Amino acid sequence: MPEELLASFEVKHLSVLDENGNVDDLLMPPLSETEIRRIYESMVLARTFDERALSLQREGRLGTYPPILGQEASQVGSALALSPADWVFPSFREMGVHLTLGYPVHQLFQYWAGDERGQIAPAKLNIFPFCVSVGTHIPHAVGAAMAARYLGDPTVAVAYFGDGATSKGDFHEGFNMAGVFRLPVVFICQNNQWAISIPLKEQTAAVTLAQKAIAYGFDGVRVDGNDVFAVYRATTEALAKARSGGGPTFIECLTYRMADHTTADDAARYRPPEEVAAWRARDPILRLERYMVKRGLWSEEYGQELKKRTTAVIDEAVRAMEAIPSPEVAEMFDHTCATLSPRQAGQLKEL
Numbered sequence: 001m002p003e004e005l006l007a008s009f010e011v012k013h014l015s016v017l018d019e020n021g022n023v024d025d026l027l028m029p030p031l032s033e034t035e036i037r038r039i040y041e042s043m044v045l046a047r048t049f050d051e052r053a054l055s056l057q058r059e060g061r062l063g064t065y066p067p068i069l070g071q072e073a074s075q076v077g078s079a080l081a082l083s084p085a086d087w088v089f090p091s092f093r094e095m096g097v098h099l100t101l102g103y104p105v106h107q108l109f110q111y112w113a114g115d116e117r118g119q120i121a122p123a124k125l126n127i128f129p130f131c132v133s134v135g136t137h138i139p140h141a142v143g144a145a146m147a148a149r150y151l152g153d154p155t156v157a158v159a160y161f162g163d164g165a166t167s168k169g170d171f172h173e174g175f176n177m178a179g180v181f182r183l184p185v186v187f188i189c190q191n192n193q194w195a196i197s198i199p200l201k202e203q204t205a206a207v208t209l210a211q212k213a214i215a216y217g218f219d220g221v222r223v224d225g226n227d228v229f230a231v232y233r234a235t236t237e238a239l240a241k242a243r244s245g246g247g248p249t250f251i252e253c254l255t256y257r258m259a260d261h262t263t264a265d266d267a268a269r270y271r272p273p274e275e276v277a278a279w280r281a282r283d284p285i286l287r288l289e290r291y292m293v294k295r296g297l298w299s300e301e302y303g304q305e306l307k308k309r310t311t312a313v314i315d316e317a318v319r320a321m322e323a324i325p326s327p328e329v330a331e332m333f334d335h336t337c338a339t340l341s342p343r344q345a346g347q348l349k350e351l
Contacts, residue, residue, distance in 0.1 A: 011211045013222045013254075016229040019282055021290025029233045033297055039080060039228055040292060041306060043072040043285050046096035048310040049105065052318065053095075053112060057263045061322070062112045066093045067259035070226070073284035074190045074253035075160075076100050077231030081239055082158065087126045087148075089141040089159040091134070093190070097160065101125060105317035106324075115327060116335070126155075135165035138174035138187070145178065145185035145248075156242045157185045164195030166212060167203050175250070179216035182247035186238045187213075189250070190225060192257035197270040213250035225253030226284040256282070 016027045031039070050069055056062040068075065075096030082088070082101065090097060095108055103125060111118030111130065119129040131137035141159035148155050165171050166189065178185050191209055193200045206212060213220030221238075223230040231253055238249035256279035260267045267276075292298035333340060333348050340348065 009211070009214045011208050011214075011220060011222060013224070014230045014234055015224040015227055016233060017224075017227045017287060017291055019287055019290075021287060021292075021294055023229065023291060027230075027233065029229055029236065031229075031232075033295075035080075036292065036295075036297060039076060039232070040285075040288055040298070041310070042076045042080070042100045043096070043228065043288065044306055045310045045313065046072045046076060046099050047285060048307070048314050049095060049099060049108070052314045053109070054259075054263065056109070056318070057112075062109065063114045064262050064264045065112050066262045067257075068093055068096055070258035070279065070283065071190055071192060071255050072096050073228035073288075074188070074225040074231055074255050077228040078158075078160075078188050078235040078251070078253075081232055081235035083155070083239075084124065085126065085153075085155045086239070087128070087141070087144045087155060087157045089128045089137045089144070089157065090130055091137065091161045091165070092130045092132045093162065094130070094160050098127065101127065103127065105313060106320035109317055109321040110324060113321060115324070116332075117324075117327060120335070135161055135168035135170040137161075138165065138168075138170050139177070141185055141187075142174045142178050142183060145183035145242075146181060148184055149181070154243050155184070156239050157183075158188060158239075159185065160188050160190065162195065163189060163191040163193065163200055163203065163209060164198070165189070166209050167195070175213065175216040175248075178248040179213075179218050182218075182245070184242035184245075185248045186235065186242055187248065187250045188235070189252045191252050191254050193254075194257055194261065194267070194271070196261045196265065197267075208252060210250055210252040213248075218248045218250070220250040220252065222252040222254055225255030226282050226287060228284060228288055255284075258283075 017023050050067055053062060053065050054067060057065045075094060079097040079100035098108055107118040121127045138159050141157040145157040189209055195203060208222050210220035210222040221234055223234045234251050238251060241249060258279060289298055330351055
Protein backbone atom coordinates (compact mmCIF):
# COMPACT_ATOMS: atom_id res chain seq x y z
CA MET A 1 0.00 0.00 0.00
CA PRO A 2 1.25 3.53 -0.72
CA GLU A 3 2.11 5.72 2.22
CA GLU A 4 -0.74 7.91 3.42
CA LEU A 5 -0.23 11.43 4.73
CA LEU A 6 -2.17 11.56 7.99
CA ALA A 7 -1.57 15.18 8.94
CA SER A 8 0.69 18.17 8.38
CA PHE A 9 1.29 21.18 10.56
CA GLU A 10 2.86 24.61 10.56
CA VAL A 11 3.97 27.03 13.24
CA LYS A 12 3.68 30.75 12.55
CA HIS A 13 5.79 33.59 13.89
CA LEU A 14 3.96 36.83 14.63
CA SER A 15 5.71 40.19 14.51
CA VAL A 16 4.04 43.61 14.33
CA LEU A 17 6.58 46.17 15.58
CA ASP A 18 10.16 46.02 14.31
CA GLU A 19 13.30 47.21 16.08
CA ASN A 20 13.18 50.60 14.35
CA GLY A 21 9.67 51.40 15.53
CA ASN A 22 7.83 50.54 12.31
CA VAL A 23 4.60 48.53 12.36
CA ASP A 24 2.76 46.29 9.94
CA ASP A 25 -0.53 48.18 9.65
CA LEU A 26 -2.43 45.03 8.68
CA LEU A 27 -1.41 43.30 11.91
CA MET A 28 -1.43 46.28 14.27
CA PRO A 29 -4.10 45.77 16.95
CA PRO A 30 -6.72 48.53 17.27
CA LEU A 31 -5.23 50.54 20.14
CA SER A 32 -5.97 54.18 20.94
CA GLU A 33 -3.25 56.68 21.79
CA THR A 34 -4.33 56.47 25.42
CA GLU A 35 -3.99 52.68 25.38
CA ILE A 36 -0.55 52.86 23.78
CA ARG A 37 0.61 55.28 26.45
CA ARG A 38 -0.77 52.96 29.11
CA ILE A 39 1.24 50.09 27.62
CA TYR A 40 4.40 52.16 27.63
CA GLU A 41 3.85 53.46 31.15
CA SER A 42 3.21 49.94 32.44
CA MET A 43 6.48 48.77 30.90
CA VAL A 44 8.39 51.66 32.43
CA LEU A 45 6.83 50.97 35.83
CA ALA A 46 7.85 47.32 35.58
CA ARG A 47 11.44 48.25 34.74
CA THR A 48 11.62 50.87 37.49
CA PHE A 49 10.35 48.30 40.00
CA ASP A 50 12.94 45.83 38.73
CA GLU A 51 15.81 48.30 39.06
CA ARG A 52 14.80 49.21 42.60
CA ALA A 53 14.37 45.56 43.62
CA LEU A 54 17.92 44.83 42.50
CA SER A 55 19.23 47.79 44.50
CA LEU A 56 17.30 46.73 47.59
CA GLN A 57 18.60 43.17 47.32
CA ARG A 58 22.18 44.40 47.13
CA GLU A 59 21.53 46.48 50.24
CA GLY A 60 20.23 43.45 52.13
CA ARG A 61 16.66 44.76 52.22
CA LEU A 62 15.24 42.07 49.90
CA GLY A 63 16.05 38.40 49.52
CA THR A 64 17.06 36.60 46.33
CA TYR A 65 15.30 38.27 43.41
CA PRO A 66 14.72 37.22 39.74
CA PRO A 67 15.15 40.22 37.38
CA ILE A 68 12.71 40.77 34.50
CA LEU A 69 14.93 43.10 32.44
CA GLY A 70 14.11 42.65 28.75
CA GLN A 71 10.89 40.71 29.30
CA GLU A 72 8.56 43.66 29.88
CA ALA A 73 6.78 43.40 26.52
CA SER A 74 5.91 39.74 27.02
CA GLN A 75 4.46 40.46 30.44
CA VAL A 76 2.71 43.78 29.92
CA GLY A 77 1.40 42.98 26.43
CA SER A 78 -0.24 39.76 27.60
CA ALA A 79 -1.55 41.11 30.92
CA LEU A 80 -3.34 44.04 29.27
CA ALA A 81 -5.36 41.60 27.16
CA LEU A 82 -6.80 39.83 30.23
CA SER A 83 -10.20 40.49 31.75
CA PRO A 84 -10.43 41.15 35.51
CA ALA A 85 -12.18 37.81 36.04
CA ASP A 86 -9.50 35.67 34.37
CA TRP A 87 -7.36 33.48 36.61
CA VAL A 88 -3.61 34.07 36.46
CA PHE A 89 -1.07 31.41 37.43
CA PRO A 90 2.38 33.04 37.49
CA SER A 91 5.80 31.49 37.80
CA PHE A 92 8.34 33.52 39.81
CA ARG A 93 9.28 36.13 37.19
CA GLU A 94 5.96 37.81 36.42
CA MET A 95 6.22 41.06 38.37
CA GLY A 96 5.34 42.98 35.19
CA VAL A 97 2.08 41.02 34.95
CA HIS A 98 1.21 41.80 38.56
CA LEU A 99 1.95 45.50 38.20
CA THR A 100 -0.03 45.79 34.97
CA LEU A 101 -3.06 44.16 36.59
CA GLY A 102 -2.90 46.56 39.53
CA TYR A 103 -1.33 44.37 42.20
CA PRO A 104 -0.22 46.51 45.18
CA VAL A 105 3.41 47.45 44.56
CA HIS A 106 4.37 47.31 48.22
CA GLN A 107 3.11 43.72 48.46
CA LEU A 108 5.47 42.63 45.70
CA PHE A 109 8.37 44.12 47.64
CA GLN A 110 6.97 42.54 50.80
CA TYR A 111 7.05 39.07 49.26
CA TRP A 112 10.60 39.40 47.93
CA ALA A 113 11.65 40.65 51.37
CA GLY A 114 10.62 37.24 52.70
CA ASP A 115 7.12 38.01 54.00
CA GLU A 116 4.66 35.55 52.47
CA ARG A 117 1.74 37.87 53.31
CA GLY A 118 2.73 39.81 50.22
CA GLN A 119 1.17 36.98 48.21
CA ILE A 120 -2.33 37.54 49.59
CA ALA A 121 -3.93 38.99 46.48
CA PRO A 122 -6.63 41.68 46.81
CA ALA A 123 -10.17 40.36 46.38
CA LYS A 124 -10.50 42.08 42.99
CA LEU A 125 -7.58 40.14 41.48
CA ASN A 126 -7.64 36.44 40.60
CA ILE A 127 -3.88 35.90 40.86
CA PHE A 128 -2.45 32.74 42.39
CA PRO A 129 0.78 32.91 44.41
CA PHE A 130 4.15 32.90 42.68
CA CYS A 131 5.23 29.37 41.75
CA VAL A 132 8.95 28.99 42.37
CA SER A 133 8.99 25.24 41.71
CA VAL A 134 9.37 25.08 37.94
CA GLY A 135 6.25 24.16 35.99
CA THR A 136 4.20 22.67 38.83
CA HIS A 137 1.50 25.33 38.47
CA ILE A 138 0.66 24.36 34.86
CA PRO A 139 -1.69 21.50 35.93
CA HIS A 140 -3.25 23.89 38.47
CA ALA A 141 -4.20 26.29 35.66
CA VAL A 142 -5.65 23.40 33.68
CA GLY A 143 -7.70 22.36 36.71
CA ALA A 144 -9.04 25.89 37.10
CA ALA A 145 -10.01 25.90 33.43
CA MET A 146 -11.87 22.63 33.90
CA ALA A 147 -13.68 24.06 36.92
CA ALA A 148 -14.72 27.08 34.84
CA ARG A 149 -16.07 24.70 32.21
CA TYR A 150 -18.16 22.82 34.77
CA LEU A 151 -19.50 26.07 36.22
CA GLY A 152 -20.31 27.60 32.84
CA ASP A 153 -18.03 30.49 33.78
CA PRO A 154 -16.63 32.43 30.77
CA THR A 155 -13.31 33.09 32.51
CA VAL A 156 -10.02 31.81 31.14
CA ALA A 157 -7.06 30.42 33.08
CA VAL A 158 -3.66 31.77 32.01
CA ALA A 159 -0.40 30.09 32.98
CA TYR A 160 2.95 31.87 32.66
CA PHE A 161 6.22 29.96 32.62
CA GLY A 162 9.71 29.97 31.15
CA ASP A 163 11.36 27.76 28.58
CA GLY A 164 12.77 25.54 31.32
CA ALA A 165 9.27 24.46 32.31
CA THR A 166 8.74 22.85 28.90
CA SER A 167 11.24 20.18 29.97
CA LYS A 168 9.15 19.20 33.00
CA GLY A 169 6.56 16.44 33.21
CA ASP A 170 3.99 18.89 34.60
CA PHE A 171 4.10 20.76 31.29
CA HIS A 172 3.26 17.68 29.23
CA GLU A 173 0.61 16.39 31.63
CA GLY A 174 -1.11 19.77 31.73
CA PHE A 175 -0.96 20.20 27.96
CA ASN A 176 -2.35 16.72 27.38
CA MET A 177 -5.35 17.29 29.64
CA ALA A 178 -6.00 20.75 28.20
CA GLY A 179 -6.02 19.34 24.68
CA VAL A 180 -8.19 16.31 25.40
CA PHE A 181 -10.91 18.38 27.06
CA ARG A 182 -10.45 21.53 24.91
CA LEU A 183 -10.26 23.63 28.05
CA PRO A 184 -10.35 27.44 28.24
CA VAL A 185 -6.70 27.93 29.11
CA VAL A 186 -3.91 29.99 27.55
CA PHE A 187 -0.30 28.98 28.10
CA ILE A 188 2.25 31.80 27.84
CA CYS A 189 5.91 30.83 27.72
CA GLN A 190 8.49 33.57 28.10
CA ASN A 191 11.25 31.85 26.18
CA ASN A 192 14.19 33.87 27.47
CA GLN A 193 16.47 31.16 26.03
CA TRP A 194 18.21 30.21 29.25
CA ALA A 195 17.01 27.87 32.01
CA ILE A 196 19.53 29.18 34.52
CA SER A 197 22.76 28.09 32.76
CA ILE A 198 21.18 25.64 30.27
CA PRO A 199 20.65 27.13 26.79
CA LEU A 200 17.53 26.28 24.84
CA LYS A 201 19.40 24.13 22.32
CA GLU A 202 20.36 21.77 25.14
CA GLN A 203 16.74 21.47 26.32
CA THR A 204 14.99 20.50 23.10
CA ALA A 205 15.68 19.42 19.54
CA ALA A 206 12.49 21.14 18.37
CA VAL A 207 12.82 24.18 16.12
CA THR A 208 10.29 26.05 18.27
CA LEU A 209 8.64 25.51 21.62
CA ALA A 210 5.29 26.50 20.12
CA GLN A 211 5.18 23.32 18.05
CA LYS A 212 4.94 21.23 21.22
CA ALA A 213 1.23 22.17 21.40
CA ILE A 214 0.58 20.36 18.13
CA ALA A 215 1.22 16.96 19.71
CA TYR A 216 -1.57 17.68 22.18
CA GLY A 217 -4.13 18.77 19.61
CA PHE A 218 -4.19 22.54 19.85
CA ASP A 219 -2.56 25.61 18.35
CA GLY A 220 0.89 26.89 19.17
CA VAL A 221 2.17 30.24 17.93
CA ARG A 222 5.51 31.97 18.34
CA VAL A 223 5.55 35.73 18.71
CA ASP A 224 8.35 38.26 18.92
CA GLY A 225 8.40 38.58 22.71
CA ASN A 226 10.05 42.01 22.55
CA ASP A 227 7.19 43.30 20.38
CA VAL A 228 4.45 44.37 22.77
CA PHE A 229 1.87 44.73 20.00
CA ALA A 230 2.45 41.18 18.74
CA VAL A 231 2.13 39.79 22.27
CA TYR A 232 -1.06 41.77 22.87
CA ARG A 233 -2.60 40.63 19.59
CA ALA A 234 -1.73 36.96 20.09
CA THR A 235 -3.04 36.95 23.66
CA THR A 236 -6.26 38.76 22.71
CA GLU A 237 -6.96 36.21 19.98
CA ALA A 238 -6.13 33.25 22.23
CA LEU A 239 -8.42 34.51 24.99
CA ALA A 240 -11.29 35.08 22.55
CA LYS A 241 -10.85 31.56 21.18
CA ALA A 242 -10.84 30.05 24.67
CA ARG A 243 -13.99 31.96 25.70
CA SER A 244 -15.86 30.81 22.61
CA GLY A 245 -15.15 27.14 23.24
CA GLY A 246 -12.24 26.88 20.81
CA GLY A 247 -9.90 25.36 23.37
CA PRO A 248 -6.38 26.18 24.52
CA THR A 249 -3.53 28.03 22.84
CA PHE A 250 0.20 27.96 23.54
CA ILE A 251 1.97 31.29 22.98
CA GLU A 252 5.76 31.19 22.87
CA CYS A 253 7.16 34.69 23.43
CA LEU A 254 10.69 34.69 22.05
CA THR A 255 12.56 37.15 24.27
CA TYR A 256 15.80 37.31 26.25
CA ARG A 257 16.83 37.46 29.87
CA MET A 258 19.23 40.40 29.81
CA ALA A 259 20.07 40.11 33.51
CA ASP A 260 21.12 37.18 35.67
CA HIS A 261 18.71 34.32 36.37
CA THR A 262 18.46 35.63 39.94
CA THR A 263 20.64 37.75 42.18
CA ALA A 264 22.26 34.47 43.29
CA ASP A 265 23.46 33.83 39.72
CA ASP A 266 26.33 35.14 37.61
CA ALA A 267 25.27 34.75 33.98
CA ALA A 268 28.64 36.07 32.76
CA ARG A 269 30.06 32.65 33.61
CA TYR A 270 28.07 30.92 30.88
CA ARG A 271 26.77 33.55 28.42
CA PRO A 272 28.93 35.30 25.82
CA PRO A 273 28.84 39.11 26.19
CA GLU A 274 28.23 39.49 22.44
CA GLU A 275 24.93 37.65 22.79
CA VAL A 276 23.74 39.91 25.59
CA ALA A 277 24.79 43.04 23.67
CA ALA A 278 22.86 41.92 20.59
CA TRP A 279 19.70 41.54 22.61
CA ARG A 280 20.16 44.85 24.41
CA ALA A 281 19.81 46.45 20.98
CA ARG A 282 16.36 44.82 20.79
CA ASP A 283 15.19 46.36 24.06
CA PRO A 284 11.35 46.22 24.07
CA ILE A 285 10.94 49.62 25.73
CA LEU A 286 13.33 51.35 23.33
CA ARG A 287 11.49 49.74 20.41
CA LEU A 288 8.14 51.11 21.61
CA GLU A 289 9.66 54.55 22.25
CA ARG A 290 10.81 54.71 18.62
CA TYR A 291 7.29 53.93 17.46
CA MET A 292 5.80 56.56 19.78
CA VAL A 293 8.25 59.22 18.63
CA LYS A 294 7.15 58.67 15.03
CA ARG A 295 3.51 59.05 16.09
CA GLY A 296 4.13 62.14 18.21
CA LEU A 297 3.33 60.24 21.42
CA TRP A 298 6.73 60.53 23.11
CA SER A 299 9.05 63.38 23.95
CA GLU A 300 12.00 63.91 26.29
CA GLU A 301 9.75 65.91 28.61
CA TYR A 302 7.16 63.13 28.71
CA GLY A 303 9.85 60.52 29.33
CA GLN A 304 11.39 62.50 32.19
CA GLU A 305 8.01 63.23 33.77
CA LEU A 306 7.04 59.56 33.56
CA LYS A 307 10.31 58.44 35.13
CA LYS A 308 9.79 60.91 37.96
CA ARG A 309 6.22 59.71 38.45
CA THR A 310 7.05 56.02 38.47
CA THR A 311 10.01 56.58 40.78
CA ALA A 312 7.67 58.29 43.25
CA VAL A 313 5.31 55.30 43.10
CA ILE A 314 8.19 52.92 43.81
CA ASP A 315 9.58 55.12 46.61
CA GLU A 316 6.22 55.14 48.36
CA ALA A 317 5.84 51.38 47.94
CA VAL A 318 9.24 50.78 49.56
CA ARG A 319 8.30 53.00 52.50
CA ALA A 320 4.98 51.19 52.89
CA MET A 321 6.66 47.78 52.73
CA GLU A 322 9.27 48.60 55.33
CA ALA A 323 6.65 50.08 57.67
CA ILE A 324 4.76 46.76 57.88
CA PRO A 325 5.36 45.02 61.23
CA SER A 326 7.10 41.67 60.92
CA PRO A 327 4.77 38.67 61.18
CA GLU A 328 4.58 36.60 64.33
CA VAL A 329 6.24 33.21 63.99
CA ALA A 330 2.92 31.41 64.64
CA GLU A 331 1.39 33.11 61.59
CA MET A 332 3.18 30.62 59.34
CA PHE A 333 0.37 28.19 60.23
CA ASP A 334 -2.48 30.56 59.35
CA HIS A 335 -2.41 30.22 55.56
CA THR A 336 -0.83 26.79 55.05
CA CYS A 337 -3.90 24.57 55.18
CA ALA A 338 -7.63 25.08 55.68
CA THR A 339 -7.42 22.62 58.58
CA LEU A 340 -4.19 21.78 60.35
CA SER A 341 -3.07 18.17 60.44
CA PRO A 342 -2.53 16.60 63.88
CA ARG A 343 1.20 17.02 63.40
CA GLN A 344 0.88 20.70 62.46
CA ALA A 345 -1.50 21.30 65.35
CA GLY A 346 1.06 19.76 67.68
CA GLN A 347 3.80 21.97 66.25
CA LEU A 348 1.66 25.06 66.73
CA LYS A 349 0.93 24.08 70.34
CA GLU A 350 4.63 23.48 70.98
CA LEU A 351 5.49 26.84 69.46
